[in-house]
Amino acid sequence: APKKSPSPLAPKKKPLAPNFMLIGKLLLIIDGPAALSHTPALLSGLRSAGRFRTTVAATPSAEMFLPLLALSALSGAPAKAYSELTEDDLRQADVVLLAPVSGHFLAELASGDAWTRLTDNGRRRVLAAVARLEAENGAVIAPDGAQLLSEDNVVLALGAMGAVTVASPEACVEAVCTALTPQDFAGQTVLLTAGPTIEDADPARFVSNRSTGRMGAALAKVAARRGAKVIFVHGPMSWPTPQAPTIRAIAVRSAEEMCNAVLAEVPQATVAILCAAVADYTPVAYSHEKIKKEGTDATFALLLKRTPDILATVGALEQKPFLVGFAAETQNLTDNAAAKLRKKNCDMLCANDITEPGCGFAVPTNRLTILFADGRREDLPLLAKEEVAARVLDIVKREMG
Structure with missing residues (x-):
């Protein structure tokens, strides 16, 4: 089938600027014996993120280990x-990270005076992960200009x-990735669904699919880094649930449970990205x-019925958020996807x-x-899912104006 031409009345869209790669320099200051267990994993994670250069400065108590x-x-x-840290360092x-x-x-x-130099009179972000003995009581008081990291303690x-x-x-x-990311989704509430759903037949068997939730988790992580409040409704994922102070995860099992959770949360969402393989x-x-x-029967029949259509239900709302659907296809990708977009009333x-x-x-x-609803089409190349997530959110931001 010939491709549809964009409507001549549709406004021209500016080309996207890459928003995935973050450029920045991190100063990591480590202190105390906790560095022995914490720092190797932290540096491995920072290097895997691959977006910034990390300089480590160690106190004498950290250097001992x-x-x-x-x-x-x-x-x-x-x-x-x-x-030996200098003014040039x-x-x-x-960003400065004190961890541990x-x-x-x-x-x-x-x-x-060192604090004034470290924060550059409040102009530089300083993050601090305080290591405390389990028996210690009392709250840690954050110095002016410091962000204490206490989420997901180990x-x-x-x-x-x-x-x-x-x-x-x-x-x-x-926290470092968020500090180095432009907060262009600040003020937005993004409702995301991810993973498969499980439809139980008996205590031992169920109907499901191969989804791991990895694409949805990437979208949640990148949206949170960019300043969004994320409501993450997910089925039983084999991929880890993303962790961030601005991500609220809601675990469900079945399509009906996911539908109920989405309808309960969607009124506060400005964007809904329904990525789950329901x-x-x-x-x-x-x-x-x-x-x-x-x-000795060689066959067995299991009677099935349709599950709630979550995307269509949200698309039919009188006041729906900016709605993004996902479609996993095996044939006639463009035709099937275009039909789904129209039928479910998606924005993209x-x-x-x-x-x-x-x-x-x-x-x-x-x-x-x-x-897109006006007939336009954009093709992304094969990319890492985290970069795909960044590109999708770039497009959402652009389309919302």
């Missing part, structure tokens, strides 16, 4: 003692020294006992061919064809 040579190897850049840093850091060291910093066992709690390396990486059918009746094989629809290598379930990449 991790020498500078090891820190240089882990970070990929020369490390130095905290006492501070001036080059876009003892409450004592943080209090010392905050009480002297307990680090330090042998004879006991155990400490501190913000996880993953939470620290997310099961189209569910067993008509649930058997409370395991369904047994009968005699992202379709992929799950038979194409690298574009199906349980893979780190995706290739999308994006269709």
Whole structure:
């Protein structure tokens, strides 16, 4: 079928500027014995993020457990003692991360001129992950200009020294990524669905699909980094649920549960991105006992009924948010996706061919064809799913004006 030409009345859209790669320099200051367990994982996460150069500065108590040579190897850049930091080191840093850091060291910093230099008189972002003994009481007081990281705490066992709690390396990486990301989704509430749904037939069996939730998780993570409040309604995912202070995760199991959760949350959403692979059918009746094989029959019939159509339900709302649908296709991708976009009343629809290598379930990449209500089409190349998420959100931002 010939491609539809864009409406001559449709406004011309500006080309997208890349928004995925973040450019910045991070100064990581580590302190205390907790660095032994925390810092290698943190530096590994920062290097995997691959968006910024990290310089590590270690206090004497951290150097006792991790020498500078090891820190240089882990970070990929020369490390130095905290006492040797220069004004130029501070001036080059876009963000300072104190992780892990003892409450004592943080209090010392905050009480002297060093804090003014570190924060550049409040112009530089400073993030702090305080390591505290499990037995410690009382709240940590954040110095002026510091953001305390307390989400997703982990307990680090330090042998004879006991155990400490501190913000996880993953939470620290997310905080740094957010600090270096333009907050162009600030003020937006994004409702996201992700993962499969499970439709139970009996205590042992269910109807589902191959979705891992990885694409939806990437969208949630990137939207949160860009300043959005994210409501993340997800089925039983095999991919980890994204963690961030601005992500509120709601776990569901069935299509009906997901539909109910979405309808309860959608009134506060300004954007709805329905990325979940919702099961189209569910067993008509649930058997409370395991369904047994009968005699020598070689076949078995399970009667199914349609599940609620969540995308169509949201699309039919009188006051719907900006609505983005997803379509996993195996043939006639453009025609099927265009029909779905019209039928479900979406503002845009992202379709992929799950038979194409690298574009199906349980893979780190995706290739999308994006269709719009006015007949326009954009094709994204094969990209990492996190970069696909950034491109999709770029387009959403552009389309919303």
